[in-house]
Amino acid sequence: MTRVFSGVKPTGHLTLGNYLGAMRQWATVDQHRAESLFCIVDLHALTVDHDPARVRRLSRQAATLLLAAGLDPELCTVFVQSHVDEHARLSYVLECVATDGEMRRMIQYKEKAARERARGGSVRLSLLTYPVLMAADILAYGADEVPVGDDQAQHVELTRDLATRFNQRYGYTFVVPRATLPTVGARVMNLQDPLSKMGKSDDSGPGIVYLLDEPDVVRKKVMRAVTDSGREVVYDREARPGLANLLEILASCTGGNPSELSGVYESYGALKKDTAEAVVEVLRPVQERHKELCADPGYVEGVLRDGAERARAMARPTVDAAYRAIGLLPAT
Ligand code: ATP
Numbered sequence: 001m002t003r004v005f006s007g008v009k010p011t012g013h014l015t016l017g018n019y020l021g022a023m024r025q026w027a028t029v030d031q032h033r034a035e036s037l038f039c040i041v042d043l044h045a046l047t048v049d050h051d052p053a054r055v056r057r058l059s060r061q062a063a064t065l066l067l068a069a070g071l072d073p074e075l076c077t078v079f080v081q082s083h084v085d086e087h088a089r090l091s092y093v094l095e096c097v098a099t100d101g102e103m104r105r106m107i108q109y110k111e112k113a114a115r116e117r118a119r120g121g122s123v124r125l126s127l128l129t130y131p132v133l134m135a136a137d138i139l140a141y142g143a144d145e146v147p148v149g150d151d152q153a154q155h156v157e158l159t160r161d162l163a164t165r166f167n168q169r170y171g172y173t174f175v176v177p178r179a180t181l182p183t184v185g186a187r188v189m190n191l192q193d194p195l196s197k198m199g200k201s202d203d204s205g206p207g208i209v210y211l212l213d214e215p216d217v218v219r220k221k222v223m224r225a226v227t228d229s230g231r232e233v234v235y236d237r238e239a240r241p242g243l244a245n246l247l248e249i250l251a252s253c254t255g256g257n258p259s260e261l262s263g264v265y266e267s268y269g270a271l272k273k274d275t276a277e278a279v280v281e282v283l284r285p286v287q288e289r290h291k292e293l294c295a296d297p298g299y300v301e302g303v304l305r306d307g308a309e310r311a312r313a314m315a316r317p318t319v320d321a322a323y324r325a326i327g328l329l330p331a332t
């Protein structure tokens with residue numbers, strides 16, 4: 001059976017981008033057709049300036065939202081990365097096959113490092129080595145597929161390189177995974193800055209729709225989305241990025257096609273209104289279920305406990321095999 005692994009970082013409140021780009025596919029497709037693991041990758045949240053209490057709170061919230069989005073612990077494994085030691089164990093070994101040049105070429109590293117520096121902060125070494133830990137997350141489980149948004153494609157490519165290199169040098173150990181991207185919604189852009197991805201750790205509040213935003217807040221954010229001064233509704237990512245983003249969000253929420261939808265609208269206002277309502281409708285069931293789950297924190301804790309146990313049992317044999325293959329003496 002195909003195995004799938006993916007995750008979210010507790011670096012901020014989950015966004016519409018996280019949902020349309022990743023979580024929805026996990027819930028509606030992946031968990032039903034593959035042996036799937038979905039992880040709150042909390043170690044990755046420590047790679048930038050962070051507040052410990054907030055990371056803990058966001059981890060719990062992310063777990064609750066994954067379940068609210070429809071992940072079913074009967075069908076998939078939901079767990080927290082730091083509860084399973086194998087991720088960190090394997091990461092070190094993979095650091096011994098990765099190069100520093102490879103790490104420095106990662107787009108996300110360059111962007112996030114520049115942001116930290118612009119804020120007057122220093123860049124944590126873990127930000128540089130982050131993609132190796134992500135490779136460990138995936139390879140520890142022998143995942144065949146990694147359903148992610150477009151921004152993570154480069155990291156999955158690196159994971160493939162590391163797995164292939166390790167296998168060539170030390171003998172076949174890792175499944176070489178591939179990224180699976182959604183056809184629409186793979187890159188939801190910031191509503192105020194349609195040239196940047198909507199990211200949960202960004203500062204620009206009004207440009208980001210959070211999964212827990214009240215309907216009126218969603219409407220306001222979408223209605224105020226930056227477009228351009230043109231009048232005609234056309235789908236052109238290069239020339240009209242703001243408009244294209246709205247058409248893609250609408251298409252992703254309603255199952256339509258952005259260029260066909262562009263023909264339906266005569267004004268920006270009407271497009272924005274329908275997009276806002278479509279987003280509100282997509283978020284409604286997630287928010288309702290989230291509320292129910294918040295009333296039962298013991299349930300979420302139980303899911304995470306079971307999930308970590310299952311994940312550990314799956315990861316240990318592969319990580320042990322990698323330790324043996326690379327030359328470490330097994331403990332007896
Ligand atoms: P951060 O700003 O901390 O990097 P993020 O919003 O990018 O947060 P991640 O935890 O890095 O979220 O990613 C979780 C999943 O959501 C990944 O599969 C990622 O590709 C996807 N994703 C994130 N942002 C978007 C987006 N704007 N559009 C589509 N998919 C996205």
Ligand code: MG
Nearest residue numbers: 009151199200
């Ligand atoms: Mg990200």
